[in-house]
Amino acid sequence: MRRKYVRALSTAALATVMVAAAGCQDSGSEGGEAAECGGKIAIFGAFSGDNAGLVLPSLNGAELAVKQHNEANADCQVTLQRFDTQGDPAVATPFANQIAGDQSFLGVIGGHFSGETDATMPIYEAAGLAMISPSATRLDLTSKGNKSFFRVVGHDGTQAAAVATYMKAQNAQRVFAVDDGSAYGAGITAELGTALGPLMAGTDKIQERQAQFDATISKIKAANADYVFYGGYVREAAPLVRQMRSAGVTAKFVGPDGLYDPAFAEGAAGGAEGAIITCPCIPADKAGGSFTEDYQAEYGIAPGSYGGEGFDGAQIYLDAFKDGKQTRADILAFVKAYDKQGVSKYIKFAENGDVDPSRVVIWAYEIKGTAITPLQELKLN
Known part of the structure; x- marks a missing residue:
């Protein structure tokens, strides 16, 4: 692909x-x-x-x-x-x-x-x-x-709110969030934390081009998370989810639009199956x-x-x-x-340069094999 x-x-x-x-x-x-x-x-x-x-x-x-x-x-x-x-x-x-x-x-x-x-x-x-x-x-x-x-x-505030609403509708109990420290990844993860409140069971940060995630996976296990949210891009997300699955972590994996790339599923070598990607793109x-x-x-x-x-x-x-x-x-x-x-x-x-918020649409996509498949439009509140 x-x-x-x-x-x-x-x-x-x-x-x-x-x-x-x-x-x-x-x-x-x-x-x-x-x-x-x-x-x-x-x-x-x-x-x-x-x-x-x-x-x-x-x-x-x-x-x-x-x-x-x-x-x-x-x-x-x-x-x-x-x-x-x-x-x-x-x-x-x-x-x-x-x-x-x-x-x-x-x-x-x-x-x-x-x-x-x-x-x-x-x-x-x-x-x-x-x-x-x-x-x-x-x-x-x-x-x-x-x-x-x-x-x-x-913007990420809208997307994070939609992700939180989706997770609550899926009866998520304990969400563990990981971000890559980038302007984008840290920002949307912080917004999600605000939207989830007490459902956030733990957080961790990784480094750019990090390849091994044992410490992060240990924290996810200790938190007994049923959902893992990753704020960042494909380069680190693919090996992270692959190693999570190898370590026996079965928590649902969710990421924002930074993961909307065929390379995510390819790099995860099957570990991304069923993962959810959200995007303010149709x-x-x-x-x-x-x-x-x-x-x-x-x-x-x-x-x-x-x-x-x-x-x-x-x-x-x-x-x-x-x-x-x-x-x-x-x-x-x-x-x-x-x-x-x-x-x-x-x-x-709008005056600040944002597109009219009443026109914003957020979609959830699901990884099936190596395909990114539309799942459902997400509610914004």
Whole structure:
């Protein structure tokens, strides 16, 4: 399954190479003078590395939107340039400085992970660049007063509340939470603890790239947990759950959208069977319009995590270009006022940059073999 993602990425790269440069002319302007239409957008995230499977569907969705736009608008061409951060804030920051300093970039899609997003937000704000994230969910990203950051997904407070409601409905008695200490993992785990209250039986933290989890597993056993929640990403989650099962731990394993990656089940070698993954991203068959069919035709695989959200992030900019916006300031104002149905949800932003909370949807998915299968939509309270 990983090979399919790589193949999809290669196909998407060809689509990017084929797009034309910015600044095409529209001969239909008033007075017969040519009016500029089109422009250049940057997209950044973990397009390679251990956790890339979570991000590639979003990249593909954005590139599909741009390709379709360019095919339908010969006089309004758009270029989408990718920057591979591998999800590392230290890599994302110099890219952000490069993008901000290049006046040909009129908007940014990303970050995809919360850490790289937090690190680069001030750079883009200072440059007057709109920044639309398809998947950065940490709650406090929209409480920092940033005036150029927007996200098309619900935040971790909403997701954690939905997870807590789900666990209570499943009659969970003792929940043990583990997180990786990342901006994302620690944040959503803390939110879950608040939502669960006395049902939280214990917590532990692991290290990035940790490979052995004996100490954590001993704590889980001592807590007699019937549910284990893991806040973090695939790289550590897969060996953790595999070792849990080898050690005889039968507690139900639950993780948020950071685990929505085929590599999780593959790396767990059967240990992830029946695990629950939650995500503020919709199943492929719930996407609007012909998005799912178009994505399948383009990449030979159904859209995974945040494919529709990546498409929507790009579409906002495409709509801005079609509306004649040609400066960073005008595009930023357009994004702030955006009010339109997308393929993932209706998109309208609150003053702080969060998508309208009444439109947020959280789904639970179940691991069956190596497939991530939609299970049910979760209640938000």
